[in-house]
Amino acid sequence: MPRMTQLDLIRNFSIVAHIDHGKSTLADRLIQMTGTVAERDMKAQMLDSMDIERERGITIKANTVRIEYPAKDGQTYVLNLIDTPGHVDFAYEVSRSMRAVEGSLLVVDASQGVEAQTLANVYQAIDANHEIVPVLNKIDLPAADPAAVKENIEDVIGIDASDAIPISAKTGLGIPDVLEAIVKRLPPPKGERDAPLKAMLVDSWYDSYLGVVVMIRVMDGVIRKGDRIKMMQTGAVYGIDKLAVLKPKMIDIAELGPGEIGVFTASIKQVRDTRVGDTITHEKKPCATPLAGFKPAQPVVFCGLFPVDANDFEALRDAIEKLALNDASFSYEMETSAALGFGFRCGFLGLLHLEVVRDRLEREYDLDLITTAPSVVFKLHMKDGEVRDLHNPADMPDLTYVDHIEEPRIKATIMVPDDYLGDVLKLCQDRRGIQMDLTYAGSRAMVVYDLPLAEVVFDFYDRLKSVTKGYASFDYQISGYREDYLVKMSILVNDEPVDALSIMVHRERAESRGRAMVEKLKELIPRHMFKIPIQAAIGGRVIARETLSAMRKDVTAKCYGGDATRKKKLLEKQKAGKKKMRQFGKVEIPQQAFISALKMDN
Amino acid sequence: MMEDWRHGGFGLYLHWPFCAAKCPYCDFNSHVAAEIDITRWNRAYLSEIDRIGELTKGRVLNTVFFGGGTPSLMPAELVASLLDQIRATWPTANDLEITLEANPTSAEAGRFRGYADAGVNRLSMGIQALNDDDLRRLGRLHSVAEAERAFGIARDTFERVSFDLIYARQGQTLAEWRAELTRALHMAVDHFSLYQLTIEDGTAFGARHAAGKLRGLPSEDLSADMYLITQDICEAAGLPAYEVSNHARPGMESRHNLIYWRYGDYAGIGPGAHGRLTLNGIKTATDTPKAPLRWLEMVETHRSGEVLAEPVPTQDQALEYLMFGLRLREGIDTGRYARLAGQALDADAIHEMADLGLLDPSPGQLRATREGRAVLDAILRRLFP
Ligand SMILES: Nc1nc2c(ncn2[C@@H]2O[C@H](COP(=O)(O)OP(=O)(O)OP(=O)(O)O)[C@@H](O)[C@H]2O)c(=O)[nH]1
Ligand SMILES: C[S@@+](CC[C@H](N)C(=O)[O-])C[C@H]1O[C@@H](n2cnc3c(N)ncnc32)[C@H](O)[C@@H]1O
Ligand code: SF4
Ligand SMILES: [Mg+2]
Numbered sequence: 001m002p003r004m005t006q007l008d009l010i011r012n013f014s015i016v017a018h019i020d021h022g023k024s025t026l027a028d029r030l031i032q033m034t035g036t037v038a039e040r041d042m043k044a045q046m047l048d049s050m051d052i053e054r055e056r057g058i059t060i061k062a063n064t065v066r067i068e069y070p071a072k073d074g075q076t077y078v079l080n081l082i083d084t085p086g087h088v089d090f091a092y093e094v095s096r097s098m099r100a101v102e103g104s105l106l107v108v109d110a111s112q113g114v115e116a117q118t119l120a121n122v123y124q125a126i127d128a129n130h131e132i133v134p135v136l137n138k139i140d141l142p143a144a145d146p147a148a149v150k151e152n153i154e155d156v157i158g159i160d161a162s163d164a165i166p167i168s169a170k171t172g173l174g175i176p177d178v179l180e181a182i183v184k185r186l187p188p189p190k191g192e193r194d195a196p197l198k199a200m201l202v203d204s205w206y207d208s209y210l211g212v213v214v215m216i217r218v219m220d221g222v223i224r225k226g227d228r229i230k231m232m233q234t235g236a237v238y239g240i241d242k243l244a245v246l247k248p249k250m251i252d253i254a255e256l257g258p259g260e261i262g263v264f265t266a267s268i269k270q271v272r273d274t275r276v277g278d279t280i281t282h283e284k285k286p287c288a289t290p291l292a293g294f295k296p297a298q299p300v301v302f303c304g305l306f307p308v309d310a311n312d313f314e315a316l317r318d319a320i321e322k323l324a325l326n327d328a329s330f331s332y333e334m335e336t337s338a339a340l341g342f343g344f345r346c347g348f349l350g351l352l353h354l355e356v357v358r359d360r361l362e363r364e365y366d367l368d369l370i371t372t373a374p375s376v377v378f379k380l381h382m383k384d385g386e387v388r389d390l391h392n393p394a395d396m397p398d399l400t401y402v403d404h405i406e407e408p409r410i411k412a413t414i415m416v417p418d419d420y421l422g423d424v425l426k427l428c429q430d431r432r433g434i435q436m437d438l439t440y441a442g443s444r445a446m447v448v449y450d451l452p453l454a455e456v457v458f459d460f461y462d463r464l465k466s467v468t469k470g471y472a473s474f475d476y477q478i479s480g481y482r483e484d485y486l487v488k489m490s491i492l493v494n495d496e497p498v499d500a501l502s503i504m505v506h507r508e509r510a511e512s513r514g515r516a517m518v519e520k521l522k523e524l525i526p527r528h529m530f531k532i533p534i535q536a537a538i539g540g541r542v543i544a545r546e547t548l549s550a551m552r553k554d555v556t557a558k559c560y561g562g563d564a565t566r567k568k569k570l571l572e573k574q575k576a577g578k579k580k581m582r583q584f585g586k587v588e589i590p591q592q593a594f595i596s597a598l599k600m601d602n
Numbered sequence: 603m604m605e606d607w608r609h610g611g612f613g614l615y616l617h618w619p620f621c622a623a624k625c626p627y628c629d630f631n632s633h634v635a636a637e638i639d640i641t642r643w644n645r646a647y648l649s650e651i652d653r654i655g656e657l658t659k660g661r662v663l664n665t666v667f668f669g670g671g672t673p674s675l676m677p678a679e680l681v682a683s684l685l686d687q688i689r690a691t692w693p694t695a696n697d698l699e700i701t702l703e704a705n706p707t708s709a710e711a712g713r714f715r716g717y718a719d720a721g722v723n724r725l726s727m728g729i730q731a732l733n734d735d736d737l738r739r740l741g742r743l744h745s746v747a748e749a750e751r752a753f754g755i756a757r758d759t760f761e762r763v764s765f766d767l768i769y770a771r772q773g774q775t776l777a778e779w780r781a782e783l784t785r786a787l788h789m790a791v792d793h794f795s796l797y798q799l800t801i802e803d804g805t806a807f808g809a810r811h812a813a814g815k816l817r818g819l820p821s822e823d824l825s826a827d828m829y830l831i832t833q834d835i836c837e838a839a840g841l842p843a844y845e846v847s848n849h850a851r852p853g854m855e856s857r858h859n860l861i862y863w864r865y866g867d868y869a870g871i872g873p874g875a876h877g878r879l880t881l882n883g884i885k886t887a888t889d890t891p892k893a894p895l896r897w898l899e900m901v902e903t904h905r906s907g908e909v910l911a912e913p914v915p916t917q918d919q920a921l922e923y924l925m926f927g928l929r930l931r932e933g934i935d936t937g938r939y940a941r942l943a944g945q946a947l948d949a950d951a952i953h954e955m956a957d958l959g960l961l962d963p964s965p966g967q968l969r970a971t972r973e974g975r976a977v978l979d980a981i982l983r984r985l986f987p
Contacts, residue, residue: 529981555977557847
């Protein structure tokens, strides 16, 4: 079995970029050219292994691979690369990954230039003291303009781009230069082989065969199979059962020394014992001080997740715990609802994050879930001076006790070609935004807006993409709380309030939001045998109303002897499909409705 | 106690799997073949008649149905040969009904006399539309004029005639359908079938629909309106619906199809023909290979075209009875359902749907109303356990 590698022959780096600039494709080429994976086993964006990643064509989880590169200097180097996601909702994956490595390849699409997420990632890399190697990707495209993009990088980011490497991750052009630059320009890790073990818990996940798998970056000391180790934050002690590196398949290894990245299993029963950012040391000979740990992620969107079948609550709990292991940016706590029974109130970094987690729970753990209307956290200033967090609009107390309500605001940075600037300004204005800055870099404008988070989390990003045909990029940070005229809007379906659909809205926008929601619900709820009024109300006052007509036609035209078996099975299957909907009074509402109802088409 | 199937009777279905061309909406087991060896097919059908005859010895046969495909492509001699064998195998009811499905082209009309001489006493013709443009869009090989001519010959040749129309077609308006239906009523004798166009998976229309390229299909409301005016107009003309899509002067219903809907026994012979046969007191589902040549070879080598013969659990029989029976205006016998299911239907659900005007329960009986039949699949989903 291979033993550890000496420090100056190791390079650790992350690949960072704006969404879709080609990080995962570059990772493919690096894996391929170093022969890490056999040619016949290669596939496009091979690190994007989850079904949702492949379906949506985006990276959601950061992924690590160890590759071996025989450099021009005659030495063979061990490279640990971490491919990171580009979408804002997964920025936490990027910041976490950066703590495990010493350098970053900053990929910039040479046909697009610097975008909002490029900037955000560069700042993170600088924060993490990374050496940065700029890479200009997609130079095979006719629209690629590497010279202009170099200038753009220097102008907008302010880093030297004269050594930026022009490549095509698609065709493989320039990849040897990238490999050489990794070895020559990125620093090797530092660390003491003889010091007590100090390793960073970078990531963990649940594998149905192996149980909990923990990924670490060793800072000091050496970790071996059979060692008794301790997680410093949680105090948990375990014996290492298996130690391996990812290529990207797990390959057993006898030991990992300073600067190395690998995984272990240790019959970990308590999923809660593994916290990303924790420091791992030897039980008997611990290190003196733990690592600084990661800044916890700050969830900004919340929703309730309930099993469609109340009997699945325990299965949901188990699934959520396992999934949280793999996603430190997701938070949860138990919740009960009169209509929905036991479930969890969960926090996410954005709506895509929410959809991905829900999707993963459903697919990977075979659950059917109801998702309640997503909400941000409002601050309720009560008349008695108390300040309460409101995560769930259904918990809104009687207004007579509330003095005023504050909502979270963000500072949004949007970069857009000036042709689309007007549409972007209109969109921000419609979402109650306040313009703070507007500057130009060439023909691209950069606007900074102060916006209510609640107006952004649901579908702002989708809308922005559609009004700018995909040419705008977007990044945001929470900037604080501000008072506004906010009210709780309830939705009544067939005259019964559906808590899971109530939302907090700005009073002036309540009518239009209410109208949009009831119209949307009218489309989302299938017709029933009876007509169903759908209303939006504030307090007792109805502000919007639609009626879903009764179903009028649903019958098989031809049904003869030969159809008996097929037709019976079809009806049974349809019946089973209906069981996946949640019943509210006499009405069945499809799961998708709870999120889709909030998306505003225009 | 009387065996359950006797409530419905006993019929024989013969499937002829060939057509001159495949219609783009059709998901029946139909194939276009370059060459058909009639002698082989004759032998295979006869062999299957013998085999099933053995299993059901002594049963009185109520009906025979030649379905397809396009049975009117069968030579009259073949039909005669099979009917001779059938009559020699089972005792037949005095009013034995023998139906044959026909396409309305002149070539086929030329064989009508021969079919009648062979014993066919009911002809069911697929006219589909009374509009040449729509016939073309439906991929049909005949014009309206040709269909009318063929139907005229059929009327003069057979005791009973029926025809099929497909409505709720692309771009069809309520007024257009009303006019077409009125014209159809002038042609009709005492029975016709009016099907709303169904987009079936695995057909050319199905693929076009999935690609979003099948335009002008009616909305749910238009399709419901078309259905309801169809009920009214036909009822007023003395041809009320006795089943979701079938209309007849009282007493002139298709007795063969009633066997399905009343959940009697039926034997299926030919490629892809299903059967439900009570054998030694056990209701048995039978099936055969769909591919014509596979069926043929199987019968030739194994002396049986059966690929499946399995008991239908009584609960499933109950559901099949419910599913078929509620299609009929007469509805179902709730006692018979309960005997099969081992429990009665959900009384709350019935009550609820009766309040909505969809079901009409009476002691020992349950029927769907006119509006109920238009949403029968939803009713069935509600009633299925
Ligand atoms: N023409 C061309 N297309 C490329 C190149 N590199 C990547 N692409 C394409 O760009 C798209 C996005 O590539 P990915 O590698 O998934 O991008 P990513 O940066 O990993 O995206 P996220 O993980 O979602 O942020 C894919 O369709 C790739 O095939 C390139 O060099 N040339
Ligand atoms: C076995 S088929 C046809 C018999 C004969 N081959 C013909 O086409 O005239 C029986 C009837 O089903 C109806 N039919 C077939 N496919 C249909 C569809 N997709 N939608 C509605 N009716 C359909 C047609 O009216 C057809 O006449
Ligand atoms: S509709 Fe009739 S003629 Fe057309 S393919 Fe189907 S069975 Fe054959
Ligand atoms: Mg990617």
